[in-house]
Amino acid sequence: MYLMRFPKPKSLSFRLVVVIFLLIVSVQLLSIVISAVFLHQKHQEEVFRDLEEYANSFDKAFSPNVDSAYRVSIISLQGEVLFDNKIDIRTLDNHLEREEVQNLLQGKSHKSLRLSNTEHKENLYFTKFISPQSDFADSGIFGKFKNNHQQNKPQKVILRISKQKDSLYLKNFASLFATLLFFSAIASVILGVLLSRLITNPIKNINLSHPIKTNPYAELHIFMQQISKQKKKIKKQLKSIKQSKLQFDIITKNMNEGFLVLDSTGNITQSNAKALQILRLTPYNQHINIFALMSDFTRAIKESIDSSNQTFEISINEYFLQVICMPIFIKDKLKAIIILLFDKSLQKDIFELRKEFSSNVTHELKTPLSAILASSEMLCNGLVLDKDRDEFIARIYSESKRLLTLIDKILKISFLDSSLERSANCPQKERVNLPNLIANILPNLQNLAKDKNIKIDFEILGNHDSRIANRDLEKSQDFEVQKFEVLGIPALLEDMVYNLSENAIKYSPKGSEVVITLKSDENSTILSISDNGIGIAPSEQERVFERFYCIDKSRSKKLGGNGLGLAIVKRVAKIHNATITLNSELGKGSEFVITFAKMANL
Structure with a gap:
């Protein structure tokens, strides 16, 4: 079957874990950013407040030689840097355009945040106006300032206090934020796994045989309804497929x-x-x-x-x-x-048998016809001496008789084959008393055996192994005799018994005995014909029932055999649903056993 290949779906549990992880981490990052901005803003305000307090407390005690956390600068109203505690004022340019200076001069703000042109870093600035002629002592920075500006003493200057933004304590919180983010990520994964199990386990426990009843979530109701409908549809289709498969299996099986x-x-x-x-x-x-x-x-x-x-x-x-x-x-x-x-084995076998049969018939008919034709031709042409004429006539008569017998058997075996193939061609069967049938053909068999001084013995074995003599057979009305009845065709059964007995006589030595025996058991009637003849080799026993098959053709021809007798016997037995068995040993004789079903079992 051709199947479409679809990509493997991703796990719902995995997706839930990822979504929860990203959500928690995103919220945590956003919180950290907001917190950082808030803290930065608050700290910046605190620094401005510290700068303002420092500027307001700026007094005479300040000394330029004292290290300070802040950068202190004094700038004239024209932008000239008059003093700087961190940088040599000779290297500084005019500060009039500085943002913090302009804001103060314009009255906007005392506070500024900008990139320092000198330090190249962002600084926080607080500026205010101060007067150098105030009550400050001469010993401090203003004392030095006064000494340096005796000739031209300004009335007002700008005090600027600044601090680098890099020094903000936000850097101190970086490790804290990173640690917090790390543990938040771990917690989010754990929480994601727990939540995904909490969500997916009820889904896994849905019984697809009853999807609507076992639905854990209202949101899945429509989906479960579709599953239920599809389940009914699939069940119906499977039933139809099973029926079709069953029909198909029945058809192919038979x-x-x-x-x-x-x-x-x-x-x-x-x-x-x-x-x-x-x-x-x-x-x-x-x-x-x-x-x-x-x-x-x-x-x-x-x-x-x-x-x-x-x-x-x-x-x-x-x-x-x-x-x-x-x-x-x-x-x-x-x-x-x-x-x-x-x-087509049977058809082939039948074809081969017919081919072989035609060949054998042609050969068997040709032999006597050739003898008859040759003898007749010699007689007609006057080539036979008067003293030999009777011999030639006798030969013609013998070969004609042999030819007639052969044709009769060929017709008979063809009739039997036709009866086996089509039961309508088979004569009507009737009750046949086997002892009487055998008794009828015994005289003919005895005449045939007389020339070889062979004794024909007919025995009937009863339930108690009783024997009925040949002479008492016709007159006996004993139950033991009357029960040996079979359903059959009398003429065919006579041919079968005669052919088997004739063969036994032909192939038995002079002075021997041929025994015909009838016996029965609960289910069958058994006819056996045995002799003390030459016997049949085991390798030949299967083939003796084939048409025109002769073990020793020269001996068979001499005895008048043509290989059709046992073939006829086998077909007669088959028409009567009987089995035929051959028991034979070379030099010791043969026994043919025909087993008929009892009348009550038919």
């Missing part, structure tokens, strides 16, 4: 033909019993790879697919098969192969 389905690599995906029987497979190894097991069969299948010729014939094991091979392509790619195996 097919007389073998049925196989192979995948593209030759593995058996489906088969019926007939196919397994033909391929000699069992249900335990029925899914093997045919391509690896049967090279000839594989080659024939591939040639059939390549040539688009769906039918071919092949011999597999003891079967002669007609194979129909149907490849299944999807998008020009081989997906499966459907194979039907028709057993």
